[in-house]
Amino acid sequence: MNTETRLQDEFPTRLERKVEMFQRLDPVVHTPEERWAEGPLSEERVREFDEKGFMFFESFFSQDEMDGFIRELKDYEDDEDLKVSEGTILEPGKEEIRSIFGIHEISERFDRLTRDPKLLAMVKQLLDSDVYIHQSRINYKPGFKGKGFNWHSDFETWHSEDGMPKMRCLSCSIVMTDNNEFNGPLMLIPGSHKNFIPCVGRTPENNYKKSLKSQTIGVPDDRSLQQLMDEGFIEAPKGPAGSLIVFECNTLHGSNTNMSCWPRSNLFFVYNSVHNTLVEPFCGNKPRPQFLANRKNWEPLKPV
Amino acid sequence: MNTETRLQDEFPTRLERKVEMFQRLDPVVHTPEERWAEGPLSEERVREFDEKGFMFFESFFSQDEMDGFIRELKDYEDDEDLKVSEGTILEPGKEEIRSIFGIHEISERFDRLTRDPKLLAMVKQLLDSDVYIHQSRINYKPGFKGKGFNWHSDFETWHSEDGMPKMRCLSCSIVMTDNNEFNGPLMLIPGSHKNFIPCVGRTPENNYKKSLKSQTIGVPDDRSLQQLMDEGFIEAPKGPAGSLIVFECNTLHGSNTNMSCWPRSNLFFVYNSVHNTLVEPFCGNKPRPQFLANRKNWEPLKPV
Numbered sequence: 001m002n003t004e005t006r007l008q009d010e011f012p013t014r015l016e017r018k019v020e021m022f023q024r025l026d027p028v029v030h031t032p033e034e035r036w037a038e039g040p041l042s043e044e045r046v047r048e049f050d051e052k053g054f055m056f057f058e059s060f061f062s063q064d065e066m067d068g069f070i071r072e073l074k075d076y077e078d079d080e081d082l083k084v085s086e087g088t089i090l091e092p093g094k095e096e097i098r099s100i101f102g103i104h105e106i107s108e109r110f111d112r113l114t115r116d117p118k119l120l121a122m123v124k125q126l127l128d129s130d131v132y133i134h135q136s137r138i139n140y141k142p143g144f145k146g147k148g149f150n151w152h153s154d155f156e157t158w159h160s161e162d163g164m165p166k167m168r169c170l171s172c173s174i175v176m177t178d179n180n181e182f183n184g185p186l187m188l189i190p191g192s193h194k195n196f197i198p199c200v201g202r203t204p205e206n207n208y209k210k211s212l213k214s215q216t217i218g219v220p221d222d223r224s225l226q227q228l229m230d231e232g233f234i235e236a237p238k239g240p241a242g243s244l245i246v247f248e249c250n251t252l253h254g255s256n257t258n259m260s261c262w263p264r265s266n267l268f269f270v271y272n273s274v275h276n277t278l279v280e281p282f283c284g285n286k287p288r289p290q291f292l293a294n295r296k297n298w299e300p301l302k303p304v
Numbered sequence: 305m306n307t308e309t310r311l312q313d314e315f316p317t318r319l320e321r322k323v324e325m326f327q328r329l330d331p332v333v334h335t336p337e338e339r340w341a342e343g344p345l346s347e348e349r350v351r352e353f354d355e356k357g358f359m360f361f362e363s364f365f366s367q368d369e370m371d372g373f374i375r376e377l378k379d380y381e382d383d384e385d386l387k388v389s390e391g392t393i394l395e396p397g398k399e400e401i402r403s404i405f406g407i408h409e410i411s412e413r414f415d416r417l418t419r420d421p422k423l424l425a426m427v428k429q430l431l432d433s434d435v436y437i438h439q440s441r442i443n444y445k446p447g448f449k450g451k452g453f454n455w456h457s458d459f460e461t462w463h464s465e466d467g468m469p470k471m472r473c474l475s476c477s478i479v480m481t482d483n484n485e486f487n488g489p490l491m492l493i494p495g496s497h498k499n500f501i502p503c504v505g506r507t508p509e510n511n512y513k514k515s516l517k518s519q520t521i522g523v524p525d526d527r528s529l530q531q532l533m534d535e536g537f538i539e540a541p542k543g544p545a546g547s548l549i550v551f552e553c554n555t556l557h558g559s560n561t562n563m564s565c566w567p568r569s570n571l572f573f574v575y576n577s578v579h580n581t582l583v584e585p586f587c588g589n590k591p592r593p594q595f596l597a598n599r600k601n602w603e604p605l606k607p608v
Contacts, residue, residue, distance in 0.1 A: 144526050151563070181485060182538045187563070222448050226565035234486045234564060256560050259452070259491070260538060261530035 009282045010166070011159050013198045014218065021197040021224050026167040028053065028193060028248055030128035030273070040121045049126060053193030053251035056237035060118075060244035061174065070176055070241065072109055073138065073265060076100060087291035091147055092213045097140050098147070099212060102291040103267065104136040114269050117303035119172060122246070123271045127168055130300030134158070134169060134272040135292060138176070140265050141184045146258035148184055150215050151225055153192075154270070155249040156199060157218050160283040161207065162293035167193075168273040169249040176265040179238050184258035186245060186266065189225075191232035192252035197224045203283040208292060220252065228252065274300055313586045317464050317502045318522065325501040325528050330471040332357065332497060332552055334432035334577070344425045353430060357497030357555035360541035364422075364548035365478065374480055374545065376413055377442065377569060380404060391595035395451055396517045401444050402451070403516060406595040407571065408440040418573050421607035423476060426550070427575045431472055434604030438462070438473060438576035439596060442480070444569050445488045450562035452488055454519050455529055457496075458574070459553040460503060461522050464587040465511065466597035471497075472577040473553040480569040483542050488562035490549060490570065493529075495536035496556035501528045507587040512596060524556065532556065578604055 010025055029036065029050045037043040049055045076082055077097065083090070087101035104111045113119075114133050123131055140146065154171065158164040179185040197220040204210075207217055237245055247253065249270075258264055277298050281287055290296060314329055333340065333354045341347040353359045380386055381401065387394070391405035408415040417423075418437050427435055444450065458475065462468040483489040501524040508514075511521055541549055551557065553574075562568055581602050585591055594600060 143530070148561070148563070181540065182491065187486065222565070226447070229565045236485065254563060256563050257452070259455070259558060259560050261526070261533045 007165050007279055011156075011196050011198075011282070013156055013160050014203045014283050015198055015200055016202075018200055018221065019198040021195045024167055024194055024196055024250060029126055030168055031125060039125070040118070041125055046126070049246065049248070052190040054188050054190070054245060054247035056239070057244040057246075058239040059242050061242035063240070063242055066176065066242045068109060069113070069267070072107060073176060077140075082106075086289065089212045091145070096142060096145070099137050099139050101135065101137045103138050104133060104269070110136070110267070112304050115301050115304045120301060120303050123170065123172070126170060127271065127273045129168070129273040129275050131271040131273055132294070132298050132301055133269060134164070134294050135268075135270040137268045138265060139268065141258040141263060143183070143258060143261040143263050146184055146264065147214075148256045149254050150219055151252055151254040152215055152219055153197065153250045153252055156197070157211070158249065158293065160218065161203060161281050161285065161288055163279040163281045163287065164272065164276060165279060166276050167248070167250050168276040170271055171247050171249065172269045172271065173245040173247070174267040174269075175239060175241055175243040175245070176267055177263055178240050179243070179264055179266070180260070180262065181236070181238060182260040183262045183264040184255045185236045185238055185264070186253055186255050187234050187236045188247060189228050189232050189234055189252040192228045193248040193250040195224075195228065196250065197221070203285055205285050207285075208288050225252070274298055311469050311583055314470070315460075315463050315500050315502070315586070317460055318507045318587050319502055319504055320506075322504055322525065323502040325499045328471055328498055328500050328554060333430055334472055335429060343429070344422070345429055350430070353550065353552070356494040358492050358494070358549060358551035360543070361548040361550075362543040363546050365546035367544070367546055370480065370546045372413060373417070373571070376411060377480060381444075390593065393516045395449070400446060400449070403441050403443050405439065405441045407442050408437060408573070414440070414571070416608050419605050419608045423573075424605060424607050427474065427476070430474060431575065431577045433472075433577040433579050435575040435577055436598065436602050436605055437573060438468070438598050439572075439574040441572045442569060443572065445562040445567060447487070447562060447565040447567050450488055450568060451518075452560045453558050454523055455556055455558040456519055456523055457501065457554045457556055460501070461515070462553065462597065464522065465507060465585050465589065465592055467583040467585045467591065468576065468580060469583060470580050471552070471554050472580040474575055475551050475553065476573045476575065477549040477551070478571040478573075479543060479545055479547040479549075480571055481567055482544050483547070483568055483570070484564070484566065485540070485542060486564040487566045487568040488559045489540045489542055489568070490557055490559050491538050491540045492551060493532050493536050493538055493556040496532045497552040497554040499528075499532065500554065501525070507589055509589050511589075512592050529556070578602060
């Protein structure tokens with residue numbers, strides 16, 4: 001690592017001792033407020049994202065648009081080669097697929113979706129810059145057995161384990177199957193993105209092999225979580241296939257087990273600003289694999 | 305077991321091979337339909353219970369009435385003697401209390417609550433007879449760590465492991481802390497009480513020592529569950545402390561992990577008809593302990 005890429009660590013985490021949470025330093029919406037009304041999102045929606053750290057669009061894509069993606073997903077579920085690929089994460093102790101990373105590199109169809117003009121215009125409005133895909137994934141939750149995800153900030157991991165310098169990044173989660181109250185929908189804590197919670201505990205090398213099945217390092221402490229839940233409560237947006245949740249990289253989120261018979265699949269595209277490309281991981285470990293943290297292709301995405 | 309108490313097993317379960325679910329033989333509401341309007345429940349509510357297998361009353365008891373109970377519960381949480389009592393079930397692998405059985409025998413206050421005139425009149429209307437307490441319990445779900453309960457029919461266990469002959473029994477679940485979408489509220493499948501699902505697998509002796517932590521014997525198969533969920537969906541009634549869920553002994557129910565910071569405690573009183581007292585367990589094992597299945601005191605409850 002040369003001195004030019006060595007940045008000051010503004011978000012120290014994975015520490016030996018507990019440090020109190022502190023206010024995020026970076027803007028949430030990177031476009032200056034006087035330009036919030038310029039669209040495509042209304043000023044109202046931009047303000048909502050700024051305050052809550054996420055926003056929900058019911059049926060952002062139509063059922064017709066979704067059908068092709070859903071057919072392709074079904075094929076992947078039966079693909080034995082894919083099951084043993086490095087970017088495919090199985091359920092703890094099981095043979096079932098939990099996540100497929102790098103989905104936009106596997107599939108032309110999903111690659112084009114990352115460059116959907118509606119999606120891209122909105123992302124660029126919020127981050128006020130060109131963007132590229134930092135990570136993409138599908139999370140599966142089969143009926144009766146799909147496990148949940150503990151509360152966490154994506155940015156905490158991306159900063160410490162991937163070397164993402166600042167909070168200028170967001171996720172688009174596209175609901176591939178109807179999400180309801182009972183199939184383990186994404187839960188978010190409104191307003192939680194305004195604070196950074198330093199976590200305790202050194203990061204083991206290759207931590208991702210464990211953390212992608214069940215995260216125990218880089219999880220916020222109960223007291224900070226309680227404070228943020230008491231202030232902002234919890235929301236779990238629900239809607240039909242094609243609905244969209246856009247959430248800021250530091251918004252605390254998680255999800256519960258799917259106890260219903262209805263499978264739940266969500267697609268995640270992580271857009272990072274081209275002014276926020278990765279440096280060496282701040283935790284000091286070697287970088288995680290490319291399928292988790294793109295270090296090769298930071299070309300600005302162009303709408304299809 | 306003498307021949308007088310040997311009844312025909314109308315609900316065979318814990319079998320070697322899968323047998324399809326079949327219609328329940330017993331009425332849901334035992335009062336004949338022409339007397340449903342006699343009260344205290346309205347005919348409409350009686351019909352709701354008959355069709356869905358449960359009903360919900362927001363703030364059935366006032367917050368004032370609840371406060372005393374909640375204070376008493378807090379004392380129990382810190383009671384080390386109670387932690388090692390036979391009726392106290394700890395979380396799998398943990399030191400935290402999951403359930404306290406026989407709460408109405410421990411506490412004069414909870415004993416009186418089982419004989420609350422409003423509660424008792426309603427129960428007797430639905431079961432059309434005098435009743436006694438078959439079982440009572442508190443289920444705790446502390447914030448962040450309270451585990452859930454798999455889908456099950458109480459009657460399936462009470463019949464096979466406790467020798468309850470017929471479906472003439474119901475549970476009153478009183479919400480001791482506010483129940484919301486995120487602290488693992490009780491989930492029920494509307495209409496599921498109309499079918500009996502025979503389960504596969506012999507019952508080990510002392511099965512309860514395991515099943516009360518995590519149930520694996522006597523759980524309905526995924527295919528039957530899916531059919532009933534597709535027909536009736538799932539409901540999870542929510543409300544403030546003092547709210548009440550009345551559900552039929554064969555209604556399928558379960559609950560998810562509490563991922564919120566807000567603890568959830570529910571109180572359960574199981575009322576059985578005095579015409580439905582226990583015989584020898586139909587699974588052929590020795591009876592479970594008194595704290596799980598009352599075999600000693602079948603005196604009709606009198607309102608306080």
